[in-house]
Amino acid sequence: MGTDVSVEAEIRVRRGGFVLDTTLEVADGEVVALLGPNGAGKSTLLRCLAGLLPIDAGRVALAGRVVDAPRQGVRVPAAGRDVGVVFQDYLLFPHLSVLENVAFGPRARGVPKAEARQRARRLLERVGLAERAADRPRELSGGQAQRVALARALAGDPSMLLLDEPLAALDVDTRKDVRRELRGHLQSFDGPVVVVTHDPVEALTLADRLVVLEQGRTRQSGTPAEVARRPRSPWVARLVGLNLLSGEAADTTVAVGAAQLTVPEPAHGPVDVLFPPQAIALHRERPHGSPRNTWRAVVEGMDVEGARVRIHLDGPFPVVAEVTHAAVAELGLAEGVGVWAAVKAVELTVHPR
Structure with a gap:
């Protein structure tokens, strides 16, 4: 240049x-x-x-x-x-x-x-x-x-x-x-x-x-x-293939509208939270087990991209999940179907805004 x-x-x-x-x-x-x-x-x-x-x-x-x-x-x-x-x-x-x-x-x-x-x-x-x-x-x-x-x-x-x-x-x-x-x-x-x-x-x-x-x-x-x-x-x-949510951080909790996310590192003030679509796991029932962020969502649309399917979710905040064709069939995913979305705190990256 x-x-x-x-x-x-x-x-x-x-x-x-x-x-x-x-x-x-x-x-x-x-x-x-x-x-x-x-x-x-x-x-x-x-x-x-x-x-x-x-x-x-x-x-x-x-x-x-x-x-x-x-x-x-x-x-x-x-x-x-x-x-x-x-x-x-x-x-x-x-x-x-x-x-x-x-x-x-x-x-x-x-x-x-x-x-x-x-x-x-x-x-x-x-x-x-x-x-x-x-x-x-x-x-x-x-x-x-x-x-x-x-x-x-x-x-x-x-x-x-x-x-x-x-x-x-x-x-x-x-x-x-x-x-x-x-x-x-x-x-x-x-x-x-x-x-x-x-x-x-x-x-x-x-x-x-x-x-x-x-x-x-x-x-x-x-x-x-x-x-x-x-x-x-x-x-x-x-x-660039990421989800971005803007919120207000207080220690390891970020308020995104009325919802809250647990993040891996303490932060304070306005922040952006980034995570890839592949980090979101989808379930028909509320998941239990290792610490994670979970929320109710509704399938708003789906796009097929090769071996993966991008699932557009509406809920407390709009995000995109990415799953396999087998997962779509197993979960019975279709437009309007309700799901539980989950993402582990360690998958989230936080940047001051």
């Missing part, structure tokens, strides 16, 4: 009843993934950086150049920002060949036709599609179209790359291969890269740093390891 900050953004923008109010810095050579639930403001932030949406207040500087500053009357349009953008649906021109699609950006900036085509051919070779130069976009697979879109974004020699859900249009099998290829291309790009994604695997494999947006604000920022080790909200905890 580079050390020079190339993107400095303080953005406030209102769209209807939604307000995006956040900051973002990205260094040269750094790949930042914007994550968050639907409606968090990820694509809005990307559009502000690209110049497709004007900000209401704040400042956006790219490579030291201020491109948006309402108070100073600065507003550089998208075409003047030296930014390459890859959209979710790629938006390739259907009437142009693959070569002409990639050459379009340089041509629009006044690069002579021969030079633009030569640049396009080099980029198509780089993404492994030199032999498809004469084809139309409709003749390409989803993975090939994605690579053409990336080549087109790079053809203008941009100082920054923005990618909006770049793999969302691909099927599961194709996504895995293209994700690996895309990571290589992004690592070789010298400027800052911002990727919008809802896919945690995509974020963890592509990005050097994660920025989590919730309700228009930055909720958390850090390396994938930092975010996984210390999630700051229930949404982030679910993203």
